[in-house]
Amino acid sequence: LVDGIDYTFDYNSTSDTIILTPLSGIWRSDRVYTITLNNTDQFRIDAPTGAALADGDQFRISDASGPLGSVGNTVDFRFERGYSVQIPQTTVMTIPALGGRLGGIRDGERFTVDDGANVPITFEFDKDGAKFQPSAVAITYTNTSTADDIAKAVVDALAAQNLNLAPRNLGDGRIHLGVTPQHLVTLGPNSNLSLTGVTAGVSDGEVFVIDDGDKFVTFEFDSNGFTETGNVPIAFTRFDTHEDIADAMVRAISATIPNAITNPSPSPRLDGLQLPEHVGNGLVHLGGAERHVLRTGLVARPTGMLPVLTTTGRPGVRADFGLRVPAAALRVYVPSAGGPGIADGEVFKIVDGNRVRVFEFDKDGRVQDQDGDFIPDNIGIRISDLDTVDDVANKIVTALTNAGLAYNPNQRPTNLGGGIVDMGDPATGAPKQLLDTSRTALTQSGESAGVRDNQQFSLTLDDGVNPPVTRTFEFDADATPSTGVTAITFNLDATAEQIADAIVPIVRGSGLNLNPDHTGRGIIILGGTVDHSFSPRTGRVTQRGTPGVDAAIPIQISPADEFDGNRVAQAIISAVNGAVSDGNLVGVVANFRGGSIVGIENARFVLGLGTVFATNGGKGSVERIAAIEDLATNDLKANQLSGDTQFTIIIGSVAMDMGDAGIANGVPYPTSLADNGPAHVISNGYFLGSSVDAEIDARPSADALGDDLNHRLTVSFSNAAFAQPTSRSPYLLQVPANGGAGLTDGATFTITDNRLGSSVTFEFDSGGALPGSTRIRVPFSALDSADRVADA
Known part of the structure; x- marks a missing residue:
């Protein structure tokens, strides 16, 4: 409940009375209200959602280990989202929600589509059969047409014209037009229509690369069925929305890379994000570890199209001061047999800047041409079986030199002799080149921009x-x-x-x-x-990190909707308490205060950096809250074993369902009421354990089954049986299929309350209750059906 929204707070200093007044006028009955009084100085963090945080956002905590008035140990915590890729939304037309009614589409309203190749076509909405512009294509509608009705009519009208569009009705009056960069869509004056998105969406041949430091995989968006050798296709059409394409991208990565090379190494303090993930609106979250490099802005072929993927974030946080050392400079080794050791059609790939180049060894004068346009798909390297290792090496060097790749002029590809090719260094400021020779008899060592002699x-x-x-x-x-x-x-x-x-x-x-x-x-x-x-x-x-500055501590988050403020709060708590366990902070304690609230105790300060926890429109917030004290400045004492000061008020008849979590990773879980453990007011749909049952207190157990054992049912002295494999609540008792004929007079079953230690025994009785018996009689006759016995 929130002050000012659900209730008002007032304090009467004369009577030392706190008054909480519900704004609705009454406190709802059959509810449990818990009031917590702050009994220690602390900082209160209201965590934002994962989507609100950018990769690299951070905050700082200093403990109280230093002298009074100075800071102690200081640690920066950095939110780590890693890579995210945005698929752009192409043009979407939206029909007003009122449809054909007043305030919606107006009779005579127009829009024009120009495909860049043919005469532009104007479309006019018409509900009376009389067009204002005779040459316009009519889109008929009525006063009762809904926005979705009109959207369907627009799709049909667009599809009937030769405009090279791929229109699709998305529902709710939204139309995916399926445009290309050559299209221009304009609305008439004072139009009630709206256009969102861009004309330049993902194009056939756009590629991106994921490099894990040992290997790299190239993914190619494919709308014509042809991809470069070795590329993983991501099939799409212009009828697909940006969200459809994002889903296809996730499927391609997941299917090609077992467990996703973007997944960081497991850590006991990570939240276990499932990667990759389409989090909505065309945003694909890849995450990744520090070793991963994502390259976008690449094209498979020089078609003139511009890549449109945008990338945000990068894995890794500020490191301890140190060095990053590359391998030796990149080399390629020709097989010792020379030309005979290489088969016709073998290919190797180089990723260079914004280009991907595939080189093909050619012995028969034909280089791959998948689409039959008489333009080779790959760069040919003509060799023969008469070539020596150095002949092949020289031809590789010539092909690389003439391929338009960005090399450092002082370190171009060179034949070192003996079939060894120095692959050169990238131009100053250019990213290192990636080389894949796995589809050839060539071998390779080192890496581009690697270590050389005398450096x-x-x-x-x-x-x-x-x-x-x-x-x-x-x-x-x-x-x-x-x-x-x-x-x-x-x-x-x-x-x-x-x-x-x-x-x-x-x-x-x-x-x-x-x-x-x-x-x-x-x-x-x-x-x-x-x-x-x-x-x-x-x-x-x-260089990595900064001399004298400790590494930041990562807090793994995701922009997915389910990573709400509560999930971010839990991640903050785990990171802060982990920093204490590792000795980076002393005495600091992070506690969960419900919802998206984190309490930080024993800290000298908690400070958001940049827009994190900023007072004006920031991402989340932080405030210092002083403990309640008496006049002698003594802090309010705790009344719970958890160290909290709490009061619980139950209004009406409320039954509580408790949990049964025991020990996790060697640490007792706070399950009981004394530890402020979870308790659920019994209502329809939700419960703790495998069944709904009320209890006075929790029943923690090592196997987390204590809540399932509040009662015990013993059927060994009857002809009845359990109707499920295990005798665990909720119990289902199976009466013999032949009803009363299958029961024995005097047979019993017993229900025991494990909490109170009391039992009740029930007796199947066909002849009348025995005087003085404490058993509960279940009357039956041999003629009773199974259902009738069950009812009894």
């Missing part, structure tokens, strides 16, 4: 007191390092892990007071302080 980086220690100390490190593959540097020996086909492993002991022994640790995949955490700095110099090693 350098440096680390400096400058504490402001002693002279600065700088160490320059040089990668050395030929045992000829430069003068005055510290050599790091590596092989020219080394992986990122191998090079990082070589760096760690060299840096550790460099006298810079660093304790580097290779955490995998070429990631090195250096440690260090604000006195340290890094320079890439001529190398490809890059």
